[in-house]
Amino acid sequence: MNQAGIGSQNYPGVGGLFCLALAAAGVAALHAGIEARDLNADGPTYLLSALSSGGLALIEPGRMTVQFLQQSLSFAGYLLGVTDLLTLGRLLTFGMQGWPVLLTGLCWFALPRNEKTWILGPLLNIAVVIPAASFQGIGEGMIASCLMWLLFFLVEFDSPGRFRLLAAIALAGACFTLHEAAFPFLFGIALLAGARAREARGFRRMCFILVALLAIAAAIHLLYLVIYPRDAINRGAFLFSLFSDAWVAITPEGAGVNLPAFAGLAIGLCLLLVHFPVHRSEEQRQRLLLRASWWSIGFFAVVAGLFLAAPEWVTISHTFHAARGLPIMATMVMAGAIHLLRRSGKAPDRLAPIPIRAVLVAIIPMHLVMQTVLTTQWASYRHDLSDLIATRNGIIAADTASAILDPQHTYLRGALVAAWSIQPLSIVLAPEGRVRSIVDARPNIAWKPYRLDDPATLPLCTRGLDWSPYLTALRYAGADPKAGCLAGSLAAVRIPRAF
Numbered sequence: 001m002n003q004a005g006i007g008s009q010n011y012p013g014v015g016g017l018f019c020l021a022l023a024a025a026g027v028a029a030l031h032a033g034i035e036a037r038d039l040n041a042d043g044p045t046y047l048l049s050a051l052s053s054g055g056l057a058l059i060e061p062g063r064m065t066v067q068f069l070q071q072s073l074s075f076a077g078y079l080l081g082v083t084d085l086l087t088l089g090r091l092l093t094f095g096m097q098g099w100p101v102l103l104t105g106l107c108w109f110a111l112p113r114n115e116k117t118w119i120l121g122p123l124l125n126i127a128v129v130i131p132a133a134s135f136q137g138i139g140e141g142m143i144a145s146c147l148m149w150l151l152f153f154l155v156e157f158d159s160p161g162r163f164r165l166l167a168a169i170a171l172a173g174a175c176f177t178l179h180e181a182a183f184p185f186l187f188g189i190a191l192l193a194g195a196r197a198r199e200a201r202g203f204r205r206m207c208f209i210l211v212a213l214l215a216i217a218a219a220i221h222l223l224y225l226v227i228y229p230r231d232a233i234n235r236g237a238f239l240f241s242l243f244s245d246a247w248v249a250i251t252p253e254g255a256g257v258n259l260p261a262f263a264g265l266a267i268g269l270c271l272l273l274v275h276f277p278v279h280r281s282e283e284q285r286q287r288l289l290l291r292a293s294w295w296s297i298g299f300f301a302v303v304a305g306l307f308l309a310a311p312e313w314v315t316i317s318h319t320f321h322a323a324r325g326l327p328i329m330a331t332m333v334m335a336g337a338i339h340l341l342r343r344s345g346k347a348p349d350r351l352a353p354i355p356i357r358a359v360l361v362a363i364i365p366m367h368l369v370m371q372t373v374l375t376t377q378w379a380s381y382r383h384d385l386s387d388l389i390a391t392r393n394g395i396i397a398a399d400t401a402s403a404i405l406d407p408q409h410t411y412l413r414g415a416l417v418a419a420w421s422i423q424p425l426s427i428v429l430a431p432e433g434r435v436r437s438i439v440d441a442r443p444n445i446a447w448k449p450y451r452l453d454d455p456a457t458l459p460l461c462t463r464g465l466d467w468s469p470y471l472t473a474l475r476y477a478g479a480d481p482k483a484g485c486l487a488g489s490l491a492a493v494r495i496p497r498a499f
Contacts, residue, residue: 003191003472004080006327012357012361013117013357014116014117014119014120014123014164014348014357014484015116015117015119017123017286017360017364018108018119018122018123019359019375020361020364021123021126021127021360021364022101022104022105022126024127024364024365024367024368025100025101025104025126025127025130025413026065026442027368027370028097028134028367028368028371028375029094029097029098029100029101030373031371031375032093032097032099032371032374032375033090033091033093033094033097035093035375035378035382036086036090036092036093036382037093037097037135037374037375037378037379038087038089038092038093038096038097038137038138038418039089039092039137039382039425039428040135040137040378040416040421040425041094041137041321041421042137042138042421043089043092043093043137043138043418043421044095044137044267044424044427044428045421045424045449046059046067046071046092046137046138046406046427047074047085047088047089047092047424047428048427048428048459049086049459050071050074050075050078051078051085051088051459051462051463051464052459052461052462052463055071055074055075055078055079056071056075057071057150058067058071058330059230060140060230061177061225061230062177062178062179062180062225062229062230063140063144063173063177063178063179063180063445063473064146064177065147065174065176065177066143066144066178066179067138067140068142069099069143070092070095070099070138070140070143070410071095071097072094072095072099073091073092073094073095073098074088074089074091074092074095076091077091078463080341083433083434083463083464084464085428085429085430085462085464085465086428087431088195088464091427094148096137096138096139096142096143097134098145099146100126100130100142100143100145100146101126103143103146103149103150103188104122104125104146104149106150107119107122107146107149107150110150110153110157110164111153111155111157112157112158112159115157115348116213117347117348117349117351117352118153118157118338118342118348120348120352121149121334121335121338122146122149123360124267124330124334125145125146125149125327125330125331125334127360127363127364127367128144128263128264128267128360128363128367129145129264129326129327129330129331130145130327131260131370131371132258132260132261132263132264132323132326133318133320133323133324133325133327134320134371134374135315135320135323135374135378136321137421138238139324139427140179140324141179141181141324141325141326141327141328142327143292144178144179144181144182144327144328145328145330145331147171147174147175147178147186147301147329147365148175148178148182148328148335149331150171150330151168151171151172151175151189152185152189152192152335152338153210154167154168154171155168155189155192155193155196155208156192156335156338156339156342158196160264162203162207165204165207165211166207167207168193168207168211169207169210169211169214171187171209172186172193172211172214172215172218173214173218173262174485175189175214175215175218176214176217176218176221176222177221178218178222178361179222179328180222180223180226180229181222181226181325181328181329182222182328182332183203183218183219183220183222183223183226184219184332185331185332186215186216186218186219186222187215187216187219187330188332188336189211189215190211190212190213190216190219190336191212192339193208193209193211193212193215194208194209194212196208197209197212201211208398216427220345221229258323259306259307259314259368259370259377260303260320260323260370261323261326262299263283263296263299263300263303263363263366263367264326264330266292266295266299266300266359267296267297267363269296270289270292270293270296270355270356270359271351271356273285273288273289273292273349274289274350274353274356289353289355289356290355291358292355293355293356294357296359296362296363297358297359297362300359300362300363300366301366302368303369303370304365304369307369307370307373308369311374311376311377311412312377312408312410312411312412312413313410313411313412314411315373315374315377315411315412332338343379353418377412378422378463381405381412381416382414382425382429383421384404384405385405385425385429385439386429386431387424388401388404388405388437388439389426389429389430389431389432389436389438389439390431390436390453390468392436392437393437393469393470393473394435394470394473394474395437395438395440395452395453395474396426396437396438396439396440397440398417398418398422398441398442398443399442400420400437401417401439401440402417402418402442403418404413418441418442418445419441420445420447420448421442422439422440422441422448423438423439423440423441423448423450423452423470424449424459425438425451426438427462427465428457428458430465433464433465433466433468434465434466434468434469435465435467435469435470436469436470436473437470437473438450438452438470440452453474454469455467455474455476463472
């Protein structure tokens, strides 16, 4: 293959790229955690619900495994007596952003020594797919996809030792409440484990049979939750939410293009050109791949430049929300492809020739730039909102907050200010836990977690908060701040969420 201009054998192998991707993802997760970035979207509402009800808010019945992992660090902080809500928000973010990095790293050890190149699947997930959905508080699909990869590797690859079999059984059981969208994957795992059971004997056969049974039970349970979701409003939104708006999102608040998702699409095109179109000769496909690789690298450079030069206009928050189903969908497709390629005798080295590795080398720093910009923009917004609620009393109208927080009417600030989550975020950011004021969501929004003029709907029982200043401003001076505790807790957890 003529690879002049794209590089030579100096490009790192898949293992080296995997280490680079994990390092970049770890740096991005650390920065996001320090700035409590996942207090956007549903994050602050989950945190308030958890602190009002024993430290955990396992709200979605089909995602409790992931939600426990997401909240594991903040739950530990709660048990240790931490009362500062911003600190707990940082721990919550470390859980949401850190688990994908840790679980992806464990995938390396789940592969046999002579099969390590198949780590390309988790590599693409952490370096290409997850960044397209990562700016979304309580985005369960990211952690779910990493758990799926780990389970797939434990069942797909044959390696001696009882520990991996027991780990596969435990993971299959945990998938009972993994994520509703994972039910097709679990049916596939059941078939795969059944096939492995036919080839095995004794203890190994019993383990694979148990994995198959657990996977079938988990798939049926999750499928039931797709048909009969927690909120009836989600029925019928399953496929729509997985496939719509992941690339271009159009909402009443504006339209946006998910540039990270299109970057991932470019990687997918390059991977297909290694083998397609089949009617072309090998040399012709190599030329097409080389050309597509150069175009992709140029596109990544433009995207990174846009995020650096005009982040307020290219950071479209609702496109990240729309892409929340991509990690699970991409994992199912890639895991199925790996299974078929292995069965056909294809060597994993053929999947990542030098042009593909060059494109991966380019996209990893691009996503690190983007994640850094996203976190920096969020930190600026969080500081401005903190300053606003520290200098006001009572309810702050949405138009007043918008004029102060988004004077330039940018896409990012506009979306953050317009979201219903500005209500719970205002509470979480109360200076020293003393709630003086809360920013109200815009009047025409479809749903609000609280009625700010009604104390019975507020999370008054949240540990670490003093509601006296706010109640005084609302002329409830002398009222017991805990009087509406139960009602506030129950109101906080009724979060209508699509898949």
